[in-house]
Every structure is written in C-alpha cells, then in structure tokens.
Amino acid sequence: xxxxxxxxxxxxxxxxxxxxxxxxxxxxxxxxxxxxxxxxxxxxxxxxxxxxxxxxxxxxxxxxxxxxxxxxxxxxxxxxxxxxxxxxxxxxxxxxxxxxxxxxxxxxxxxxxxxxxxxxxxxxxxxxxxxxxxxxxxxxxxxxxxxxxxxxxxxxxxxxxxxxxxxxxxxxxxxxxxxxxxxxxxxxxxxxxxxxxxxxxxxxxxxxxxxxxxxxxxxxxxxxxxxxxxxxxxxxxxxxxxxxxxxxxxxxxxxxxxxxxxxxxxxxxxxxxxxxxxxxxxxxxxxxxxxxxxxxxxxxxxxxxxxxxxxxxxxxxxxxxxxxxxxxxxxxxxxxxxxxxxxxxxxxxxxxxxxxxxxxxxxxxxxxxxxxxxxxxxxxxxxxxxxxxxx
Amino acid sequence: xxxxxxxxxxxxxxxxxxxxxxxxxxxxxxxxxxxxxxxxxxxxxxxxxxxxxxxxxxxxxxxxxxxxxxxxxxxxxxxxxxxxxxxxxxxxxxxxxxxxxxxxxxxxxxxxxxxxxxxxxxxxxxxxxxxxxxxxxxxxxxxxxxxxxxxxxxxxxxxxxxxxxxxxxxxxxxxxxxxxxxxxxxxxxxxxxxxxxxxxxxxxxxxxxxxxxxxxxxxxxxxxxxxxxxxxxxxxxxxxxxxxxxxxxxxxxxxxxxxxxxxxxxxxxxxxxxxxxxxxxxxxxxxxxxxxxxxxxxxxxxxxxxxxxxxxxxxxxxxxxxxxxxxxxxxxxxxxxxxxxxxxxxxxxxxxxxxxxxxxxxxxxxxxxxxxxxxxxxxxxxxxxxxxxxx
Numbered sequence: 001x002x003x004x005x006x007x008x009x010x011x012x013x014x015x016x017x018x019x020x021x022x023x024x025x026x027x028x029x030x031x032x033x034x035x036x037x038x039x040x041x042x043x044x045x046x047x048x049x050x051x052x053x054x055x056x057x058x059x060x061x062x063x064x065x066x067x068x069x070x071x072x073x074x075x076x077x078x079x080x081x082x083x084x085x086x087x088x089x090x091x092x093x094x095x096x097x098x099x100x101x102x103x104x105x106x107x108x109x110x111x112x113x114x115x116x117x118x119x120x121x122x123x124x125x126x127x128x129x130x131x132x133x134x135x136x137x138x139x140x141x142x143x144x145x146x147x148x149x150x151x152x153x154x155x156x157x158x159x160x161x162x163x164x165x166x167x168x169x170x171x172x173x174x175x176x177x178x179x180x181x182x183x184x185x186x187x188x189x190x191x192x193x194x195x196x197x198x199x200x201x202x203x204x205x206x207x208x209x210x211x212x213x214x215x216x217x218x219x220x221x222x223x224x225x226x227x228x229x230x231x232x233x234x235x236x237x238x239x240x241x242x243x244x245x246x247x248x249x250x251x252x253x254x255x256x257x258x259x260x261x262x263x264x265x266x267x268x269x270x271x272x273x274x275x276x277x278x279x280x281x282x283x284x285x286x287x288x289x290x291x292x293x294x295x296x297x298x299x300x301x302x303x304x305x306x307x308x309x310x311x312x313x314x315x316x317x318x319x320x321x322x323x324x325x326x327x328x329x330x331x332x333x334x335x336x337x338x339x340x341x342x343x344x345x346x347x348x349x350x351x352x353x354x355x356x357x358x359x360x361x362x363x364x365x366x367x368x369x370x371x372x373x374x375x376x377x378x379x380x381x382x383x384x385x386x387x388x389x390x391x
Numbered sequence: 392x393x394x395x396x397x398x399x400x401x402x403x404x405x406x407x408x409x410x411x412x413x414x415x416x417x418x419x420x421x422x423x424x425x426x427x428x429x430x431x432x433x434x435x436x437x438x439x440x441x442x443x444x445x446x447x448x449x450x451x452x453x454x455x456x457x458x459x460x461x462x463x464x465x466x467x468x469x470x471x472x473x474x475x476x477x478x479x480x481x482x483x484x485x486x487x488x489x490x491x492x493x494x495x496x497x498x499x500x501x502x503x504x505x506x507x508x509x510x511x512x513x514x515x516x517x518x519x520x521x522x523x524x525x526x527x528x529x530x531x532x533x534x535x536x537x538x539x540x541x542x543x544x545x546x547x548x549x550x551x552x553x554x555x556x557x558x559x560x561x562x563x564x565x566x567x568x569x570x571x572x573x574x575x576x577x578x579x580x581x582x583x584x585x586x587x588x589x590x591x592x593x594x595x596x597x598x599x600x601x602x603x604x605x606x607x608x609x610x611x612x613x614x615x616x617x618x619x620x621x622x623x624x625x626x627x628x629x630x631x632x633x634x635x636x637x638x639x640x641x642x643x644x645x646x647x648x649x650x651x652x653x654x655x656x657x658x659x660x661x662x663x664x665x666x667x668x669x670x671x672x673x674x675x676x677x678x679x680x681x682x683x684x685x686x687x688x689x690x691x692x693x694x695x696x697x698x699x700x701x702x703x704x705x706x707x708x709x710x711x712x713x714x715x716x717x718x719x720x721x722x723x724x725x726x727x728x729x730x731x732x733x734x735x736x737x738x739x740x741x742x743x744x745x746x747x748x749x750x751x752x753x754x755x756x757x758x759x760x761x762x763x764x765x766x767x768x769x770x771x772x773x774x775x776x777x778x779x780x781x782x
Binding site: 198202212 | 598
C-alpha cells in the first residue's frame with residue numbers, strides 16, 4: 001500500500017528532521033522543468049486509484065447521505081438568525097431565505113470519521129458515529145465562517161461568503177453558534193466514547209485557532225522572517241489537525257485501543273499535510289483551467305506558502321532573488337521570474353518530496369492500526385482523494 | 392425573602408404578559424422626578440442586604456479563590472498565542488507579557504454555579520462544581536472578547552480591549568479558543584452531570600449568540616422599528632441566559648431534580664433581566680461619579696435600551712418627541728430634553744416596576760427549589776448584588 005500511494009513521486013527520504021529533508025532535496029533534484037510539470041500532472045490527475053476498494057467519490061456521496069440529515073436537523077435547531085446564516089453558508093438557502101440547490105462541500109471530514117469507524121468497528125460502529133461526523137463538519141464550517149471574515153475572502157464554494165452577505169458580526173456569531181452546536185451534539189450523544197470525542201474535538205479547535213493565528217501573523221512578516229519549521233507547524237495545526245481528529249473520532253467510536261486512535265490521528269494529520277503541500281504546489285504551477293484560480297495567484301498575493309518558504313530558506317542565489325521579489329508588493333506584470341525563482345531555489349522539488357514523505361508516513365500509521373488492506377480501503381481512497389485535488 | 396428583595400420598588404404587578412405590565416405602569420406611575428431619583432439611589436446604594444446570610448463580597452471573593460486555580464491552569468494549557476491573548480484579557484498579563492495585578496472581573500457567574508451547588512448539595516457538591524464554574528467563566532469571557540470586536544468597544548475592566556491590542560483576528564481566535572476550552576473542561580470532567588452540563592452550556596452559547604445578533608441588528612434599525620417584546624427577548628438571551636445557565640449547572644452538579652434545575656435556571660434568568668433593567672436605568676439616570684460613565688451616555692449613543700424602547704412604545708406625546716430626538720444622531724449639547732422625554736413617556740417607571748417584577752419571579756423560582764431561606768442565602772445575596780450594581 002505504502003509503495004502504491006507514493007509511486008508518482010521521486011526518492012522518498014526518511015531523515016528524521018525536516019531540515020535534513022530540505023537540504024537533501026534542494027541539492028539533489030535537478031529534473032528539467034517539463035518533467036516536473038508532468039510529475040505534478042500525474043499527482044493531480046484523477047486516474048484510477050492505487051487501491052481496489054470503493055472509489056472516493058462513492059464514499060463521499062455515501063458519507064454525505066448519512067451525515068446530511070443529522071447536520072440539517074442540528075442546524076435547524078438553531079434560533080432564527082443563526083439558522084438563517086448557517087443555512088446560507090451550507091448552501092441550502094439563498095440570502096433571501098429561498099431554498100438553494102446546496103453545495104455544502106465535499107464532506108471529506110465526516111467521510112473520514114465514518115470510514116475510520118467502519119475500518120475499525122464495522123457497519124455498526126459506522127452507524128453510531130454519524131453524530132460525531134456531523135460534529136466534525138460543524139467545526140469545519142465554523143472555522144470557514146471565521147477564516148473568511150479574517151482573511152476577507154469573498155467567495156466560498158462559488159458563492160459570496162457569509163460576511164459579505166450578512167456582515168462581519170453575523171458571520172462571527174454564526175461561527176460561534178456552529179462550534180457550540182458541534183460540541184452540544186457530542187455532549188448529548190449517549191455513545192460511551194462521546195465525552196472523550198468531545199474533549200478531543202475541543203482540543204482540536206484550540207489547535208485550529210493557533211494555526212490560523214500563526215498563518216495570519218506570518219503573512220504580516222517579511223519574506224525572510226518565517227522559518228520552514230514554523231510554516232510546517234502552522235500547516236499541521238491549520239490543515240492536519242482536523243483531518244487527524246476526524247479519523248481519531250471514528251476510531252474512538254469503534255472502541256479502538258488508544259494506540260490505534262493515535263495512529264489514526266497521525267494518518268489524518270500526515271495526509272492533511274501532504275494535501276497542503278500539493279495544494280501549495282498547484283497554487284503556483286497548477287493549470288488555471290483545472291484549479292479555477294489564476295496562475296500564480298499565491299505568488300501575486302506574496303503568500304508564504306510551503307514551496308515559497310522552502311525556496312526562501314534554501315540558501316541559494318535563487319532564494320536571494322525570490323526574497324527581493326517578495327519584498328515588494330505585486331504590481332501586475334509577468335509572474336514567470338517569481339515562479340522560476342521558486343523552482344530554481346528547489347521549492348517545488350522540496351514540496352513534492354515532502355508530500356510523498358508525508359503520505360508514506362500516513363500509510364505507515366494506517367497499516368499499524370489496520371493491517372488488513374481491504375479494511376483500510378476506504379481511508380486509503382479518501383487520503384488519495386484529498387492529496388490529488390486542490391479544491 | 393420575596394418581600395425583602397422587592398421592598399425598594401413600587402407596586403409590583405403580576406400580569407401575565409409584559410404588554411399588560413407596560414400599559415399599567417405607563418399610566419399609573421406619576422411620581423415626581425426627585426422621588427424617582429431617590430428610588431434609584433436606594434436601589435443602587437450598597438446598604439445592608441436584606442438577608443442575614445454571607446455578604447456578596449465575601450461570596451464573590453471565595454468563588455474567585457476556588458475558581459482561579461482551575462481557570463488559570465486551563466488558560467495556561469492553551470498554545471502560545473492563544474494563551475498570551477487570553478492572559479492579557481483576564482488581566483493577568485500586560486500586552487508585553489509581563490505579569491499584571493489582575494482584574495478578571497467579579498466572577499459573578501462562577502459564584503452562582505458554586506452557590507447553587509452548595510445550596511442544593513452542600514460543600515461536597517460545591518467542591519465538585521469548580522470545573523463547571525470555570526467553564527461558565529470561560530464562556531462569559533469568550534463572549535466578551537467577541538462582543539468587544541463587534542461593538543468596537545475599546546475599554547474593558549479599565550484596560551484597552553484585546554482587539555485594540557492584538558487586532559480583530561487574534562481577539563476572535565482567542566474567543567473561539569476559550570469557548571472550546573470551556574467545553575473541553577466539561578468533557579474531561581468525570582462528574583456524572585458533566586455531559587448534561589456541557590449540552591446545557593453549549594445550548595446557552597447559541598442563545599447568547601442569538602441575543603448578541605438581535606442586539607446589533609436592533610441598533611441598526613430606526614427608533615420606532617423595535618418592539619418592547621423584541622428588546623426584552625434580546626436582553627433575556629444576552630444577559631439572562633448565562634446567569635440562568637450558571638445556576639442550572641450548579642444544580643446539576645448537586646444532583647438536583649429536573650424541576651429544581653429549571654427553577655434555578657429561571658431564578659438566574661429573571662435576576663439577569665432585573666439587572667439589565669436597572670443597568671439601563673443607571674445608564675440614563677445614574678450618577679457619573681458612581682457609574683464611571685458620562686451622564687446620559689446611552690442616550691447620546693442613541694442606544695435602544697429597555698427604558699427607551701418602553702418609552703417609545705408608550706403611545707404618549709413624549710414618545711413622539713423622543714422618537715424625533717432619536718431619529719437624528721446626537722451632535723453634542725444638552726441631553727436633558729431626551730432624559731425628560733424618556734421619563735415623561737414612563738420609561739423609567741416601567742423599567743423599575745419590571746425590575747421588581749423580575750426579582751419577585753426570581754425569588755419565587757428560588758423558593759420553589761430551595762424553600763429553606765438559610766440554604767438559599769448565598770444565591771439571594773448574589774442576586775441582590777447583581778441588581779444593585781451597574782458594572
């Protein structure tokens with residue numbers, strides 16, 4: 001399993017520290033640019049998965065069908081204004097309150113909860129974890145509502161963000177209410193694992209907050225004032241933590257042993273970091289027609305994404321050049337010199353090797369907890385899915 | 392008990408609807424202005440309490456001593472940035488991280504949790520409820536952090552608010568983290584009531600959010616577009632709900648019967664509404680040297696406080712005059728005509744009768760659950776305290 005998940009990447013390394021990986025990667029990789037492009041294409045194509053288990057799309061659809069009634073019923077228990085804002089945010093209503101077709105996202109996190117419960121405890125454990133899956137989805141959406149306010153993002157799931165429609169105050173309050181709702185669901189759940197799950201989800205929220213704080217604080221600093229360790233820790237807190245928590249909650253609801261719960265958490269975290277690394281690569285080199293974002297948008301915004309910080313930290317002449325470009329705000333024009341500087345400083349190669357490293361670790365953790373590849377199939381398919389997509 | 396709590400107010404009424412109370416109050420009260428002033432003075436003086444139980448100040452100090460170690464240990468479990476912002480907000484640190492003398496507020500809510508637990512379950516129940524008391528205080532402070540951002544309030548407990556020091560993003564995130572921390576404390580509490588308490592506290596957070604949403608939405612509307620029922624419902628959600636929840640949690644930790652838990656919740660809610668009514672009266676007629684706020688500050692801000700909305704809804708000539716004044720923003724000058732218009736429209740009398748009504752209901756609920764006046768003494772002293780103070 002581990003090999004098949006990492007087959008499209010080059011030279012997985014096993015050094016114990018990120019810094020060692022960086023140095024090795026930045027000095028030994030010298031593939032031509034076009035080769036690298038094809039490598040990214042391989043990684044982002046949705047070809048046949050490496051496992052014979054169910055397709056991720058089917059798993060996600062199944063999870064959405066199981067979780068949606070619980071989610072809708074929870075949201076509909078909110079009082080007037082909170083319900084209206086939440087229903088808009090989930091895509092179930094237009095701003096005027098009329099019904100909408102609904103685009104509540106891909107339900108990756110609830111699908112991970114349910115897949116982990118099924119892998120470790122079978123269909124009965126999966127059925128018992130539906131409320132926990134809804135709670136994780138509520139927490140995810142609380143963070144989206146707040147992040148959009150803080151980041152001033154105006155579009156979410158192809159619709160205007162809640163704060164642009166209802167104002168900052170209402171979006172913040174609706175986020176607050178969704179966090180409370182998530183933890184209420186678990187507190188009211190008679191399942192023997194619910195209290196442990198609630199404590200874990202609450203601890204995860206704190207980690208998400210610290211990650212978002214680190215992210216926004218780093219964006220205010222100069223390009224050379226951010227270390228690679230910092231940006232990796234931020235990405236783990238902001239992206240990895242909730243994927244890990246989702247898997248851990250599924251394991252808890254399956255009555256898994258503590259070591260297996262931690263292994264599942266690590267599986268989700270490492271998959272999440274792999275996702276973030278690939279997402280950042282796509283943010284620079286992805287095909288705009290596939291990503292829906294203009295080419296180099298992250299570079300134009302001077303975003304300190306993982307490949308950029310790796311490039312800046314490389315100690316190469318290209319790093320100096322990149323730092324000079326990043327010191328001044330983007331004022332339009334050709335982004336190609338910036339793209340090339342990140343590449344020549346080794347940012348792209350580093351990110352790809354890191355991603356494959358992370359996936360290898362994820363697979364290792366998964367196989368520790370669930371040695372049977374068939375039982376692990378659903379989680380594997382989901383991990384493949386998140387690391388092959390950019391949105 | 393009931394009588395002694397309401398002795399300083401006039402003509403308690405017992406109509407079943409607020410509207411009936413309003414109409415009656417607005418037409419029958421015709422005390423001279425100076426008499427009314429002395430009535431407020433009586434209500435806000437800190438004379439001897441009507442009960443022979445422990446003084447509120449002693450109870451509050453005791454609660455602070457019991458809860459602070461739990462609160463500090465919980466906050467210190469937060470990661471770097473979240474901990475720093477929270478410690479600043481609680482007054483334990485200056486903005487630069489150096490230790491501060493600390494002014495974390497009066498701990499009324501944790502004191503209510505502990506007093507309710509003691510009243511219904513004795514010292515052992517009280518000791519078991521310390522974590523729940525800390526959770527309630529964390530929720531209160533999460534809402535303060537967020538409310539200050541939304542309301543753009545720059546001072547809290549005589550210090551610059553967190554958002555003015557750390558920015559909106561960090562203040563919002565620290566609030567999010569405090570909510571999560573509160574619910575984590577309860578989820579990790581092995582007490583048999585902890586799950587029920589967590590569900591109740593989470594439901595209360597939703598109510599607080601709806602209350603704050605209603606408050607900010609009403610402030611954007613015209614003076615005659617807000618009904619008295621709306622503003623009373625808002626005040627109950629924003630102020631009454633958490634005081635009620637604090638009392639209910641204490642009852643839960645004492646293993647009280649469901650009816651007693653609800654009676655304690657109602658006691659806290661009604662006391663909270665009485666507090667808000669008196670606070671609003673003081674916001675217009677209070678002595679600036681005692682309140683620390685300039686005279687008529689609420690009127691200058693065109694705040695739709697309870698006496699103002701009651702006055703506007705009175706159907707009197709003074710209501711028309713007040714609406715005209717409120718239609719235009721305050722541009723400096725004499726506020727006396729506005730103060731007089733609220734008085735002549737009956738806003739002040741209504742608020743005072745409402746406050747005494749609410750206190751009577753609070754006492755009734757309390758005596759239902761705890762018929763022994765000695766056992767109820769701590770809760771009574773705290774209710775007296777909150778309704779006699781304005782800050």
